[in-house]
Every structure is written in structure tokens, then in C-alpha cells.
Amino acid sequence: MVNVKPVKVGKNTRMSFAKIDEVLQMPNLIEIQKNSYEWFLHEGLKEVFKDVSGITDYTGNLVLDFVDYKLDVDKPNYSVMECKDRDATYAAPLRVTARLLNRESGEIKESEVYMGDFPLMTESGTFVINGAERVIVSQLVRSPGVYYKMDYDKTGKELYSATVIPNRGAWLEYENDANDVFYVRIDKNRKLPITVFIRALGLGTDAEIRDYFGSSALIDATLEKDSCKNAEEALFEVYKKLRPSEPPTLESAQSHLNSLFFDSRRYDLSRVGRYKYNKKLNLAGRITGQILSRPVVNPSTGELMAETGKVVSHDLARQMDDAGVSVAYVTVNEQEVKVISNGMVNIQDFISFDAEKECGIRERVRYSVLASLMEKTGGEEEALKEAVRTHADELVPKHIIIDDIFASISYMCNLQVGLGTTDDIDHLGNRRIRSVGELLQNQFRIGFSRLERVIRERMTLQSQDLETLTPHSLINIRPVVAAIKEFFGSSPLSQFMDQTNPLAELTHKRRLSALGPGGLSRDRAGFEVRDVHYTHYGRMCPIETPEGPNIGLISYLATFARINQYGFIEAPYRRVDKKTGVVTRDVVYMTADVEDNYIVAQANEPLDEEGHFQNAKVNGR
Numbered sequence: 011m012v013n014v015k016p017v018k019v020g021k022n023t024r025m026s027f028a029k030i031d032e033v034l035q036m037p038n039l040i041e042i043q044k045n046s047y048e049w050f051l052h053e054g055l056k057e058v059f060k061d062v063s064g065i066t067d068y069t070g071n072l073v074l075d076f077v078d079y080k081l082d083v084d085k086p087n088y089s090v091m092e093c094k095d096r097d098a099t100y101a102a103p104l105r106v107t108a109r110l111l112n113r114e115s116g117e118i119k120e121s122e123v124y125m126g127d128f129p130l131m132t133e134s135g136t137f138v139i140n141g142a143e144r145v146i147v148s149q150l151v152r153s154p155g156v157y158y159k160m161d162y163d164k165t166g167k168e169l170y171s172a173t174v175i176p177n178r179g180a181w182l183e184y185e186n187d188a189n190d191v192f193y194v195r196i197d198k199n200r201k202l203p204i205t206v207f208i209r210a211l212g213l214g215t216d217a218e219i220r221d222y223f224g225s226s227a228l229i230d231a232t233l234e235k236d237s238c239k240n241a242e243e244a245l246f247e248v249y250k251k252l253r254p255s256e257p258p259t260l261e262s263a264q265s266h267l268n269s270l271f272f273d274s275r276r277y278d279l280s281r282v283g284r285y286k287y288n289k290k291l292n293l294a295g296r297i298t299g300q301i302l303s304r305p306v307v308n309p310s311t312g313e314l315m316a317e318t319g320k321v322v323s324h325d326l327a328r329q330m331d332d333a334g335v336s337v338a339y340v341t342v343n344e345q346e347v348k349v350i351s352n353g354m355v356n357i358q359d360f361i362s363f364d365a366e367k368e369c370g371i372r373e374r375v376r377y378s379v380l381a382s383l384m385e386k387t388g389g390e391e392e393a394l395k396e397a398v399r400t401h402a403d404e405l406v407p408k409h410i411i412i413d414d415i416f417a418s419i420s421y422m423c424n425l426q427v428g429l430g431t432t433d434d435i436d437h438l439g440n441r442r443i444r445s446v447g448e449l450l451q452n453q454f455r456i457g458f459s460r461l462e463r464v465i466r467e468r469m470t471l472q473s474q475d476l477e478t479l480t481p482h483s484l485i486n487i488r489p490v491v492a493a494i495k496e497f498f499g500s501s502p503l504s505q506f507m508d509q510t511n512p513l514a515e516l517t518h519k520r521r522l523s524a525l526g527p528g529g530l531s532r533d534r535a536g537f538e539v540r541d542v543h544y545t546h547y548g549r550m551c552p553i554e555t556p557e558g559p560n561i562g563l564i565s566y567l568a569t570f571a572r573i574n575q576y577g578f579i580e581a582p583y584r585r586v587d588k589k590t591g592v593v594t595r596d597v598v599y600m601t602a603d604v605e606d607n608y609i610v611a612q613a614n615e616p617l618d619e620e621g622h623f624q625n626a627k628v629n630g631r
Contacts, residue, residue, distance in 0.1 A: 030614055033595050034570055034582060040519050042148060042573060043135035043446055050447030055079055058451060059106070061275075062458045067469035071113050074465060074484060077120070078107040081128055090132050097141030101127035108481035121481050126491035129498060131446070135519050136507055139498045143507040146446040150522045150565070151529050153442040153577070154279060155286030156418050157433045158425060163188050170425050170432075174418055176410065179277030180270050184422050190231040192422065197270065199251050204419060205229065205236040209244030210267060211412050222416070224339070224348025226423040271415075274408040281373065282442060282576040284406060288374045289603075291352040291417040293338055294327035296429045300340040308333045310360070310381065332359050334377035336413075342427045349429065350420035352413045353377050357405070360384065361398075363391060369398045375405040376413070436538055438545035439603030442577035443522065449503060450494075457493030464489060502526045517566060522550065524563040532559050539563070544631065545602035547610075548581030572599060583610065592621040 017026040019036065026032065038044075059076040066073050086102045093100040104125045111118050129137045136143045154177045161169050167188055174182035180197035184204065187193070193201040205219055213219050216233055223229050238244045242260060249256075249263035252270075256262070271277050279287065289295075299322065306316045315333065316326060322340070330338065336353040339346055354374040357365045365371040383401060387393040398405065424430050433440060444452075468484045498504050503526045508518040524530045530539060540562025542552045551566045571579050580599040587594055600608075609630045616624040 031617070033584060034597055037570065037572070039516055039569070040135035042567060043146070043519050044131065045573075046148075046445035046447035047131040047135075047450075048447075050450050051081060051083070054447050054451040055081075055454070058454050058458060061455070062462060065462055065465050065469075067466060067473060069473070072469050072473070072479075073111045073113065074469075074481060075109045075111070076106055077109050079125075080105045080107075080122075083130060086130055087127065090138055093138045094141050094143075098138075099127065099129055099140060100132060100138035101129045104128040108485060110479065110481045110484070112476060115476075119480055123482055123485050124487070125485075126487050126494070128494065134515075137498065137504075139504075143509070144498065144504055145507045145518050145521075146449060147503045147505055147518075147521045147523050147526075148446070148567075149444040149449065149503055149526050149529055150441055150524045151444055152435065153286055153440055154283030155440065156290045156421070157435065157440065158421065158430070160425075160432045170422060172418065172422055174410070174415075175283075177278045177280035177283050179409070182415070182418070184419070186228055186422075186426075190227050190426075191235050192228040192232045192419075196248070196252060202247060202251050203232045203236045205232045206238050206244045206247050208416075208419070209238055209241050210248045210263075211415065212241065214241040214244075215239075223350070223420060223423060225346065226348075226426070228423050228426055271410050274403070277409040279408055279410065282578075284373055284408075285576055287352065287410075287414055288354045291414060291421060292331045292354070293335065293349060293351040294324070294331050295431070296349050296421070296424055297322045297330075297338050297340055298324050298327045300342065300429070302339065303341040303346045304339040306330060306335055306338060308335070309377070310334060332356050334381070336377065340429070342429060345427065347424060347427050347429060348420070349424055350417050352411070352417040355380065357398075361394065363395060365398065368395055369402060371398065371402060371406060373406045376407070376411070378413075379404045436541070436543050437602060438543065438549055438579055439601060439606070443573050443579065444528075444577060445573065448577070449501075450497070453493050453497040453501075454490070457490035460489035460493070461486065517554075520567045522565050522567060524565075525560070530563065532563060535563055545605075548583075548613075549579040549602065574599075574601060578602070581605070583608075586611075591623070593617055593623070594621070 014025050016023050063075040081104050082102045106123050106125050108123050109120045154175050156174050158172045171185040183195040192204040194204045194207045195201045245263040246258045249258040302320050308315050334355045336351045338349045355377045357375045383397045464486050465484050508514045549571045554566045570582050578601040582597045585594050585596040611628050611630045
């Protein structure tokens with residue numbers, strides 16, 4: 011007896027031979043391309059214009075802002091078929107409204123500037139460039155975040171190292187040696203003791219450092235090796251390592267350090283980076299299951315949350331994080347350990363209005379900034395709304411903050427005594443997808459940073475003749491047009507579409523590549539990166555990958571997988587009702603790091619009519 015049953019697919023009914031009950035309908039398979047491009051048109055472009063607005067000349071008198079933009083998606087220059095016939099590019103004109111302000115006279119000039127033709131995506135998720143159909147392949151890259159690693163030295167001693175990776179900007183690398191001395195490398199330069207860096211960030215004396223980080227073997231051993239005694243000496247020391255050829259002055263050292271880490275134009279975490287930093291550097295991950303050695307007090311109400319000697323449950327740890335508790339003391343091996351978080355809280359727990367709708371804030375926010383805003387406004391709703399809007403960049407910093415750096419140092423000290431976990435680089439919770447939209451946005455940024463230089467020079471040259479100066483005369487669209495052209499024409503991720511048959515076309519649009527700019531190179535990629543990882547289950551196909559030098563570096567998205575707002579791949583799971591033991595038809599999408607908290611059974615586990623597992627023992631992982 012052949013097992014055939016009718017299944018509805020869109021408007022059609024098909025006969026299915028599947029043994030496994032199909033709960034989900036097949037999704038739109040080129041959604042990954044189309045959604046990403048849609049995001050770019052509505053959000054991505056807006057972000058770039060917002061970031062580059064406020065271009066001033068060297069005297070600070072003239073200011074150029076990009077107010078609005080218009081891309082006529084419905085009015086392309088030619089249709090797709092015409093473009094193929096004429097060897098043209100399927101594109102539409104991009105027009106930007108620019109505003110020039112003269113601060114001295116208060117005069118404002120506003121005009122619409124043509125910024126070149128921008129390639130449009132066709133209905134089938136491709137681009138037509140010079141008459142040829144091209145696909146932008148999605149890139150699988152290491153996510154920005156804080157990653158910890160453990161190795162053994164020759165004597166078998168555990169040595170820890172860490173890397174703090176932004177989306178754009180200087181890397182911070184920590185390591186400790188066999189003598190427990192804790193070093194930091196700033197932007198791949200020569201290493202220096204971590205305490206020198208801590209002093210340069212504002213904790214000048216030994217006593218302040220010991221008081222802030224608590225008793226730690228790593229900090230004590232490093233202080234002994236550290237020859238600096240105050241913040242000024244430390245700043246000089248850091249500057250000498252970063253700029254060995256230049257004579258250091260206190261001012262240049264301070265401004266260089268600030269521009270390296272605390273300037274959002276040079277150091278960009280991106281939304282995903284902020285999310286990953288907050289996830290790693292919170293308290294809950296380190297104190298769950300530990301015994302408190304000091305009582306914990308809610309910072310906003312002053313109530314006692316937990317007493318000394320209490321074992322911290324998962325829920326209590328989450329409550330402490332959400333209440334804004336940034337420091338906890340726990341006992342490990344009869345020794346008191348101080349755990350420091352980066353002080354981020356869920357804003358919704360403190361306010362009555364919807365932060366995402368009203369102020370555009372979706373991420374966790376800095377508790378210290380939120381508390382001071384609430385104090386200033388006295389909790390009055392409209393005033394608080396306005397304050398949150400104006401201080402959005404301080405609440406959700408785009409760059410790293412000192413709290414992040416200190417929390418990452420504290421995590422390293424905690425690892426030494428067995429608190430916290432090390433990270434697996436190949437885990438899909440630590441790798442994310444850059445789709446068309448993000449790749450285009452990055453390219454657009456490059457074009458605009460070149461344009462910014464041109465505008466500054468023109469402002470200075472034409473500053474004598476302010477009457478005739480208009481936004482039009484300042485903006486030269488060549489650098490932006492060239493950057494976009496270069497990306498579509500010569501980027502390794504912009505590929506001529508494989509049109510052998512419809513299936514080849516479809517798989518090409520769902521291809522994921524670990525190669526390309528900002529990714530790996532095939533000569534240096536090791537075995538681990540190419541290997542099948544348990545997190546690929548339901549997310550990436552473990553079979554379809556090329557033979558030869560690219561094996562494991564080119565892969566394909568699984569049919570039912572989808573990509574979330576941060577670029578992580580989510581897989582669908584059916585929820586099991588714990589009370590009745592029934593596998594429900596509820597489908598939950600989970601990223602790889604969320605899935606680690608659950609036991610997952612195979613999709614092909616046989617079920618009876620009511621949805622119970624047929625076998626008494628079930629394979630799970």
C-alpha cells in the first residue's frame with residue numbers, strides 16, 4: 011500500500027508520498043534575496059544617509075545634511091526585457107534632497123541632487139547589469155562579538171585568550187601567559203599589560219583597579235609587572251605602542267584612544283554586534299548555579315533581591331540582569347569572585363510606552379543613562395519619551411563603551427576560576443549571513459566616505475564665494491556611482507547567474523559563501539571551518555557543497571530555514587507539550603544559540619495518530 015495523501019501547495023493540490031507529516035508549507039525560496047533588498051531600500055539607505063549627514067568644512071561654518079531620498083522603483087529606465095536586448099542595466103534614478111546651512115548668516119539652501127542610477131532587483135531576485143543577469147551571493151561571516159578561547163601550554167596549564175570584534179574598527183585581543191600576566195593587543199599591535207590599558211581608560215591607581223575588579227590572580231600578577239603608576243603614564247605607554255614614531259603628548263594620546271574606540275564613525279558595532287556583546291557580557295551566563303557571597307539589592311527600588319548563601323537560579327539571574335544589577339559576588343572554591351556585567355537592561359521593564367514604536371529602540375539600553383533620564387524627567391511620560399529620543403545614541407551606543415571593555419576583562423578573570431564558557435567559532439550562533447542589502451549598504455558607505463572627502467575639499471575651495479555655493483555644486487556623484495559599479499561588476503560575491511536549468515538558478519540564489527571581502531580565503535581556511543557542525547541541522551545542507559578547494563566554504567540554505575533581523579539562521583521546530591507528551595503543530599523558529607537550551611528530537615521520529623511518539627526511547631540531542 012503506497013502512502014499517498016493530498017497536500018495543498020499554494021492554490022494547487024498535489025499528491026505527496028511523504029511519510030513525515032508536513033506541518034509547514036514550503037516558503038518562498040528566493041525570500042532571502044528579496045527581503046534583504048527591500049530592507050536596503052527602506053532602512054539601509056536611510057541609515058547611510060543618517061550616518062554621513064552633518065558634513066562640515068574645516069572651519070565648521072558650512073554644514074551639509076542629507077534630508078531625504080527617492081528611488082523610483084516603479085519607473086525604471088527600461089524594462090527587464092529591454093535591458094537584456096540593449097545590454098543596459100536595469101536601474102532607476104536615485105535622487106537625494108540635500109540641505110546646506112551657513113552657520114554665520116543662518117542661510118539654508120535645499121535642493122534635489124541626482125545621485126546616479128541605482129540597480130533594481132527583478133521579480134526573480136536577480137540584477138540585470140549590462141544586459142547580463144547577475145546574482146549577489148549571501149556571505150557567511152564571523153559575527154561581531156566577544157569570543158573566548160582556551161589552549162594548553164607545554165606544561166598542560168590552561169591559557170585563556172579573547173577577541174573583541176566590532177563590525178568596523180580596532181580589534182581588542184586579550185591573552186594570559188604561564189605566569190598569569192594578562193596582556194592586551196590593541197588593533198593587532200604589540201601587546202601591553204592589561205592594567206596599563208585599564209589605567210588609560212580612567213582607573214589610575216592600583217587601589218582603584220583592585221577595588222573595581224575584586225581579588226583576581228590575573229590582575230595581581232599583572233600589577234606587579236606594570237611599571238606605570240597613574241593614568242597619564244599609561245596613556246603615554248599606550249600611545250607609544252600604537253604610534254611608535256610620533257612624540258607623545260597627553261592631548262594627542264587621549265584623543266587617539268577616544269577616536270580609536272569611542273567614535274561611532276571609526277568604531278561601528280552594528281546592531282548585531284551590540285546584541286552579541288550584551289548577550290555575552292551579562293550576569294546571567296556566569297552566575298547561574300553559583301552561591302552568592304554578598305546580598306543583591308535592586309538598584310532602582312533598593313529592595314533585597316537575594317541574600318548571602320543563596321544559589322542563583324536561572325530565573326533569578328535573569329531578574330538581576332533586567333533590574334540593572336551590574337555587579338555580583340559569588341563563592342567559587344571557597345574564594346570570593348566579583349562578576350561585572352556591562353550594565354544593559356530591557357527598557358520595556360522601566361517605561362510604560364512602547365520604546366520601539368515611539369523611539370525606534372529595540373535593543374537593551376544602558377541602565378546608568380536610563381536611570382539618570384528617569385530622574386531628570388521625574389518619570390513624566392511625554393518628557394521621558396522626548397529624552398529617550400534625543401539620547402538614543404547614548405542609550406544604545408553604536409561604539410564600544412568602557413563598561414563593555416571592563417566587563418570583557420572581568421569575564422576573562424572569571425574564566426580563570428571556572429565561571430563562564432568559552433566559545434566555538436564554527437557554531438552558527440557565532441556566524442551570520444550578510445545578504446544583498448547589507449553588502450550593498452557597506453558598498454554605499456565606502457562610496458559616501460570618498461564623497462565626504464570631495465565635499466570637504468570643495469567647501470574649503472569655494473568658501474570665498476558663499477553666494478553661489480549650492481548643495482549641487484558641492485556634491486560629485488562619481489565616487490558613489492563608481493563604488494556601486496565596482497561592486498556589481500567585479501566583487502567576487504556578484505556572480506553571473508547559473509542558468510543551466512530552473513533548479514540551478516534557484517540554488518544559486520540560496521548559495522552561502524564564506525569567501526569574499528571580509529571573509530576567509532580558501533588557502534588559509536582550515537578543516538574545522540569547512541566541517542559539518544551540529545548547528546547546521548535544519549539550517550544548512552550538510553551534503554550540497556562543491557568538491558575541490560572550495561569544499562565546505564560554499565554551502566546552501568536549508569529549505570525551511572530563514573534569516574532573522576540580526577542575520578542569524580533560524581530553523582523551525584515543533585513544540586512538544588510536556589504535560590500530554592503530544593508533538594503539537596506549533597512551529598517555533600530558533601537560532602542556534604537559543605536551540606542549545608533545549609533537547610531536540612529528529613524530524614523523522616515516528617508519531618501516532620494523536621501526535622505521541624511511538625517509541626519509548628527517542629533519539630535526542
